[in-house]
Amino acid sequence: xxxxLANLLYLITIVTFILALRFLSNPAHARRxxxxxxxxxxxxxxxxxxxxxxxxxxxIAIGMLFGxxxxxxxxxxxxMTAMPQMVALFNGVGGGAAALIALAELHKILPDPGRPxxxxxxxxxxxxxxxxxxxxxxxxxFAKLQELIQGRPITYPGQKFANLALLAACVGLGITxxxxxxxxxxxxxxxxxxTLFGVLFVLPIGGADMPVVISLLNAFTGIAVAVGGFELxxxxxxxxxxxxxxxxxxxxxxMGRAMNRSIANVLFGAFxxxxxxxxxxxxxxxxxxxxxxxxxxxxxxxxxxxxxxPGYGLAVAQAQHDVRxxxxxxxxxxxxxxxAIHPVAGRMPGHMNVLLAEANVPYPQLKEMDEAxxxxxxxxxxxxxxxxxxxxxxxxxxxxxxxYGMPILNVDNANAVVVLKRSMxxxxxxxxxxxxxxxxxxxxxxxxxxxxxxxxADVKAL
Amino acid sequence: MSHNxxxxxxxxxxxxxxxxxxxxxxxxxxxxxxxxxxxxxxIHGIVVVGAMLILGSPHKGAFGWxxxxxxxxxxxxxxxxxxxxxxxxxxxxxxxxPPKEAEPxxxxxSGP
Numbered sequence: 001x002x003x004x005l006a007n008l009l010y011l012i013t014i015v016t017f018i019l020a021l022r023f024l025s026n027p028a029h030a031r032r033x034x035x036x037x038x039x040x041x042x043x044x045x046x047x048x049x050x051x052x053x054x055x056x057x058x059x060i061a062i063g064m065l066f067g068x069x070x071x072x073x074x075x076x077x078x079x080m081t082a083m084p085q086m087v088a089l090f091n092g093v094g095g096g097a098a099a100l101i102a103l104a105e106l107h108k109i110l111p112d113p114g115r116p117x118x119x120x121x122x123x124x125x126x127x128x129x130x131x132x133x134x135x136x137x138x139x140x141x142f143a144k145l146q147e148l149i150q151g152r153p154i155t156y157p158g159q160k161f162a163n164l165a166l167l168a169a170c171v172g173l174g175i176t177x178x179x180x181x182x183x184x185x186x187x188x189x190x191x192x193x194x195t196l197f198g199v200l201f202v203l204p205i206g207g208a209d210m211p212v213v214i215s216l217l218n219a220f221t222g223i224a225v226a227v228g229g230f231e232l233x234x235x236x237x238x239x240x241x242x243x244x245x246x247x248x249x250x251x252x253x254x255m256g257r258a259m260n261r262s263i264a265n266v267l268f269g270a271f272x273x274x275x276x277x278x279x280x281x282x283x284x285x286x287x288x289x290x291x292x293x294x295x296x297x298x299x300x301x302x303x304x305x306x307x308x309x310p311g312y313g314l315a316v317a318q319a320q321h322d323v324r325x326x327x328x329x330x331x332x333x334x335x336x337x338x339x340a341i342h343p344v345a346g347r348m349p350g351h352m353n354v355l356l357a358e359a360n361v362p363y364p365q366l367k368e369m370d371e372a373x374x375x376x377x378x379x380x381x382x383x384x385x386x387x388x389x390x391x392x393x394x395x396x397x398x399x400x401x402x403x404y405g406m407p408i409l410n411v412d413n414a415n416a417v418v419v420l421k422r423s424m425x426x427x428x429x430x431x432x433x434x435x436x437x438x439x440x441x442x443x444x445x446x447x448x449x450x451x452x453x454x455x456x457a458d459v460k461a462l
Numbered sequence: 463m464s465h466n467x468x469x470x471x472x473x474x475x476x477x478x479x480x481x482x483x484x485x486x487x488x489x490x491x492x493x494x495x496x497x498x499x500x501x502x503x504x505i506h507g508i509v510v511v512g513a514m515l516i517l518g519s520p521h522k523g524a525f526g527w528x529x530x531x532x533x534x535x536x537x538x539x540x541x542x543x544x545x546x547x548x549x550x551x552x553x554x555x556x557x558x559x560p561p562k563e564a565e566p567x568x569x570x571x572s573g574p
Contacts, residue, residue: 013508017508018486021486021487021490021498021502022489024494024498024501025489025490025491026491027552027555028557030494031552031553033501034497034501034548034549034552035549037501037505037545038549041504041541045510045514045541048511048514048518051515051518052514052519055519055520056517056530059517059527059530060518060534062531063513063517063531063532063538064510064534064538066538067534067536067538067539067542068539068542070543071538071539071540071541071542071543071544071546072546075542075544075547075550076550080554083496083500086500086543087496087499087500087503090503090504090507090539090540090544090547091503093537093540093543094540097509097510097512097532098509100530100533100536101509101512101513101533103529104526104529104533107525107526108519108526117465214499215499218503221503221506222502222506225506226479228512229472230472231512234512235472235475237508237509239476240505240508241508241509242479242480242483243482244483244505244506245480246479246480246481247499248502250483250484251495251498254492343495348496348499349495349496349499350492350493350496350497350498350499351496353492353493353496354496354497354551354554357554358554360554360556362557362558363555364557366493368491368493
């Protein structure tokens with residue numbers, strides 16, 4: 001197959017990918033878009049297979065069977081609550097593949113007479129570096145989300161300095177390689193250093209900041225793949241990789257905005273290390289009112305409008321189906337039910353939407369923050385299920401709070417607030433929440449799933 | 463086409479892809495941010511094409527074999543996993559639940 005024909009066919013792939021993203025603008029046809037993208041991918045694979053002229057086709061087939069089989073198996077088995085780590089894993093393997101391609105390309109071109117072209121050298125170093133960071137960073141994110149290692153920030157003195165020094169060393173070695181030092185080992189060292197940097201750079205980032213990190217790593221892999229396209233002089237890699245790079249970058253910025261924190265602060269701030277003295281200021285003197293499930297059931301059943309506010313605790317307790325069941329019961333009693341979803345609730349962008357969609361909640365009931373906030377003032381009961389920082393009024397009122405300025409769901413505008421919570425332990429970031437001491441708030445202590453199950457029984461009994 | 467002409471051309475489409483990406487992605491509602499992320503994940507699985515070109519190149523040593531094979535494995539895990547997981551997620555987003563046997567009574571009670 002001629003290069004021109006192959007490139008034309010690759011253009012089909014590019015168009016299908018753009019359509020796949022375009023179709024995501026509406027949940028009604030988003031699935032069709034994804035299928036179109038999958039067909040485009042198949043086209044690219046077939047074209048590439050023909051391009052290689054069947055060289056080592058059996059090795060390619062075996063590799064695809066292994067990789068594809070693992071991918072399909074993992075993707076089918078994963079629970080919706082575990083989606084963030086699955087996305088991290090697939091993101092990591094993509095980055096790893098890009099780094100490997102860089103190694104193989106350099107190995108291939110080094111024996112050629114003359115110095116490698118500067119742009120090819122640069123592309124090899126960059127895709128090796130970024131791909132390796134993305135690979136190991138994603139693996140650490142995976143391990144954290146899967147709770148193989150602790151989710152809390154892991155820090156030690158001089159950490160930022162050590163990380164920066166490591167990255168600078170990798171970049172420096174990369175530059176010498178591009179500048180013409182023709183030694184394959186240099187790239188090995190760059191990739192090894194970048195892998196270590198990826199680990200060290202995600203370790204200090206706390207679980208609640210994962211939406212930012214996962215988006216950023218997503219962008220990294222995309223960029224690594226796009227740069228890989230320069231090594232291989234392959235348009236489809238350049239365009240597809242860069243689409244992902246742009247998407248990941250945009251998501252990272254959105255997540256940062258939703259936390260009112262700069263990306264640098266998220267990446268190097270090791271949140272959760274915040275000293276709580278400033279935050280405690282507004283809570284003194286208040287008392288916490290705890291309620292029984294029966295009381296809450298009465299509040300809910302006789303309300304006109306109830307808004308559920310889910311957070312990561314909902315995912316941990318796997319309570320999405322129970323929440324849906326409770327909502328159904330309330331709707332049967334004529335209560336208007338909706339869900340208010342903060343952009344950074346959960347461990348990845350949009351995590352809560354997926355969980356509730358899994359529980360068959362119709363998506364028009366899922367309200368994003370700007371849509372939900374005006375609704376709270378005419379809401380009888382706001383039910384907080386496993387969310388904390390995203391409903392903390394200190395973000396609006398207390399300049400001393402570490403989360404001051406973060407846009408929140410204004411649940412304190414509702415007539416009454418019910419907080420489902422395990423205990424009075426402050427949340428992940430260790431920040432006190434004055435919402436819990438608000439006179440119109442009642443706490444329903446216990447595991448979210450158990451509490452909701454009790455509420456269901458009590459609402460039924462009314 | 464000379465190498466430099468090709469390079470300029472490649473940089474051009476790279477930059478256009480950045481703008482196109484921002485344009486298209488900014489229209490995706492927050493509702494679908496998780497599927498967006500896993501969908502773009504699947505798209506960067508296109509790296510498998512690069513892996514195939516390495517493993518399928520005619521004169522490769524043991525190194526090319528091993529690295530190419532690993533890259534194909536990782537790349538295809540990325541592609542298949544990404545698309546399957548996205549499909550599973552998008553399938554769940556519905557306006558109304560499909561009619562089930564248990565539903566009619568509760569629907570009746572909430573009627574106007």
